[in-house]
Amino acid sequence: MRKVIAFEQVSLDGFFTDAKGDMSWAHKRDKEWNEFAGSNAGGDGALVFGRVTYEMMAAFWPTPAAMQQMPAVAEGMNKLPKYVFSRTLDKASWQNTTLLKGDPATEIRKLKKESGPGLAILGSGTIVSQLAAAGLIDEFQMAVNPIVLGKGRTLFESVKDKIGLKLEKSRAFGNGNVMLYYEPA
Numbered sequence: 001m002r003k004v005i006a007f008e009q010v011s012l013d014g015f016f017t018d019a020k021g022d023m024s025w026a027h028k029r030d031k032e033w034n035e036f037a038g039s040n041a042g043g044d045g046a047l048v049f050g051r052v053t054y055e056m057m058a059a060f061w062p063t064p065a066a067m068q069q070m071p072a073v074a075e076g077m078n079k080l081p082k083y084v085f086s087r088t089l090d091k092a093s094w095q096n097t098t099l100l101k102g103d104p105a106t107e108i109r110k111l112k113k114e115s116g117p118g119l120a121i122l123g124s125g126t127i128v129s130q131l132a133a134a135g136l137i138d139e140f141q142m143a144v145n146p147i148v149l150g151k152g153r154t155l156f157e158s159v160k161d162k163i164g165l166k167l168e169k170s171r172a173f174g175n176g177n178v179m180l181y182y183e184p185a
Contacts, residue, residue: 002111003118004048004136006128008155009143009177015152016125021052023123025147028175036173037073045117047077048108051086053123058094083111083119085127105134112136129158139183140165146176 009026010016017023049057057077060066066074082097085104092099100107104127111119121128121137131137132155156163164185171179 002114002116003138004108004112004121004131005045005118005139005141006121006132006137006155007141007143008121008123008125008128009145010155011145011147011149011152013148013150014154015149016123016155017153018149019151021153025149026143026145028145028177030175033173033175033177034070034073036179037070045120046081046083046111048119048121048124048127049082049084050124050127051084051089054082054084054086054089054092054094054097057122058092058097062094083107085124104130105136108134108136125153125155125157128155132156132163133159133161135163135184137184139168139181142180142182144178144180 008016009023011018011025018025061074061077066077078095080096082092082094083100084092084097085100085107086092087101089099108119108131121131128137132140165182166185168181168183170181173179
């Protein structure tokens with residue numbers, strides 16, 4: 001069975017975007033963080049996105065600027081298989097992308113049963129919230145950024161019931177980010 005991992009960046013006050021939907025605050029450019037991000041960019045797995053995150057990623061990673069700024073990450077992002085959930089897109093043009101129109105929980109249950117590499121959700125707060133509520137996320141990798149946004153969107157807006165988690169490991173970075181790895185309790 002395939003494992004589903006959510007890799008997310010959040011502010012100290014728990015938001016993954018600010019009140020205007022911006023998450024540029026999460027993009028730190030330092031050697032230690034970039035090496036970690038490059039080695040953690042999905043590995044040999046497949047990436048999972050909601051439409052908004054997909055469109056943001058597809059607008060950057062296939063570009064020459066991405067290859068110049070972060071070649072290892074760009075190479076991984078472009079070659080990995082990708083799934084995008086959308087009710088409005090007619091096609092997904094970023095290489096190796098499959099468009100999924102069905103219910104995210106139903107589609108992820110099907111993908112988990114298939115053989116193959118794990119699935120990594122990047123960003124995509126609405127998808128994370130739906131899959132967390134359905135008990136389909138096997139690991140939450142949370143990068144807590146040293147910033148307070150005051151307002152924004154949380155990853156778990158639509159979760160109605162408590163979800164118990166246990167901390168498996170953590171790692172602090174020189175830029176102030178702290179990675180927290182949680183699994184369902």
